[in-house]
Amino acid sequence: MSRKFFIGGNWKMNGDVAFVKSHVNFINDTEIPANTEVVIAPPYIYLDSVRKHLKKEVGVSAQNSYTKSSGAYTGEISPEQLKDLGIEWVILGHSERREIFKESDEFVGEKVAHALATGVKVIACVGEKLEEREANLTEEVVFRQLRAIADRIKDWTHVVIAYEPVWAIGTGKVATPTQAQQVHIALRDWLRNNVSAHVADHTRIIYGGSVNGKNCRDLSSEGDIDGFLVGGACLKPEFSDIVRTKAHL
Numbered sequence: 556m557s558r559k560f561f562i563g564g565n566w567k568m569n570g571d572v573a574f575v576k577s578h579v580n581f582i583n584d585t586e587i588p589a590n591t592e593v594v595i596a597p598p599y600i601y602l603d604s605v606r607k608h609l610k611k612e613v614g615v616s617a618q619n620s621y622t623k624s625s626g627a628y629t630g631e632i633s634p635e636q637l638k639d640l641g642i643e644w645v646i647l648g649h650s651e652r653r654e655i656f657k658e659s660d661e662f663v664g665e666k667v668a669h670a671l672a673t674g675v676k677v678i679a680c681v682g683e684k685l686e687e688r689e690a691n692l693t694e695e696v697v698f699r700q701l702r703a704i705a706d707r708i709k710d711w712t713h714v715v716i717a718y719e720p721v722w723a724i725g726t727g728k729v730a731t732p733t734q735a736q737q738v739h740i741a742l743r744d745w746l747r748n749n750v751s752a753h754v755a756d757h758t759r760i761i762y763g764g765s766v767n768g769k770n771c772r773d774l775s776s777e778g779d780i781d782g783f784l785v786g787g788a789c790l791k792p793e794f795s796d797i798v799r800t801k802a803h804l
C-alpha cells in the first residue's frame with residue numbers, strides 16, 4: 556500500500572520575523588523528494604508571510620483552530636480564516652493543547668470535524684503519557700482519542716494521524732522504531748475494525764517525539780510509520796535531512 560511519506564514541522568511557539576525569513580529561504584532551497592509531502596506549521600501570526608514566500612510544493616499548517624466560523628470568540632481563529640489565507644492544514648489535538656490548555660477528546664473531535672467540513676486538512680494528534688504507558692494503557696488512551704474523532708467525521712481522505720507519545724516530546728527520549736511501529740499497527744487495526752479497510756490502508760500515521768536527523772532513517776524503515784511530526788529539530792538545519800529521509804529510495 557503506497558502512502559506518500561509525510562513530514563510536518565511544528566514550530567510551536569518559536570520563531571520571529573528574522574527566523575521566518577531565513578527558514579523560508581532554507582526550505583525553498585531544500586530539494587523535496589517526489590515521494591514526500593512536506594508541511595510546516597509556524598505560529599498564527601507568521602502564517603500569511605510564510606504562505607506568501609514559501610514554494611508552493613510545501614504546505615503550510617496552523618497549530619490550532621476553533622469549532623466555529625466566526626463570532627465573539629476572543630483569541631480564536633477559524634478554519635475559514637485559515638482557508639482565506641491559503642493555509643491548507645491544521646494540527647489539532649496536540650498533547651500540549653490537551654494538557655496545558657485542557658482540551659478534551661470531544662472538543663478535539665469537534666475541531667477536527669469543523670476544519671474538515673471547511674476544507675482544511677487535519678494532522679490529528681494522539682498519544683499517551685508516561686504513566687499511562689507504564690500502566691499498559693497506551694492502546695486504551697489512543698483508541699479513546701481516535702474514537703472521539705471517528706465519531707464526528709465520515710471522510711478520512713484529508714486526515715493524517717500523528718502518534719506522539721507525550722514522554723517522547725521534547726525530551727530527547729525517542730520511541731524505538733519497534734515501540735512506535737507497535738502503536739502504529741494498533742492504530743491501523745483500530746481503523747480497520749472501526750472505520751473501514753480502505754481508511755486503514757490509506758490513512759497516513761506519522762510519528763512525533765524527539766525525531767532528529769540521526770534517528771529518522773531507522774524509524775522510517777518500519778512499514779507503518781508514514782512520516783514524522785517534528786518539533787525541535789524542524790527549527791534546525793537537520794530538518795533538511797529529515798525532509799530527505801526517503802530521498803534515496
Ligand SMILES: O=C(CO)COP(=O)(O)O
Binds near residue numbers: 649786
Ligand atoms: O510535539 C512534537 C511535534 O508536534 C514533537 O516535538 P519534539 O520533536 O521537539 O520532541
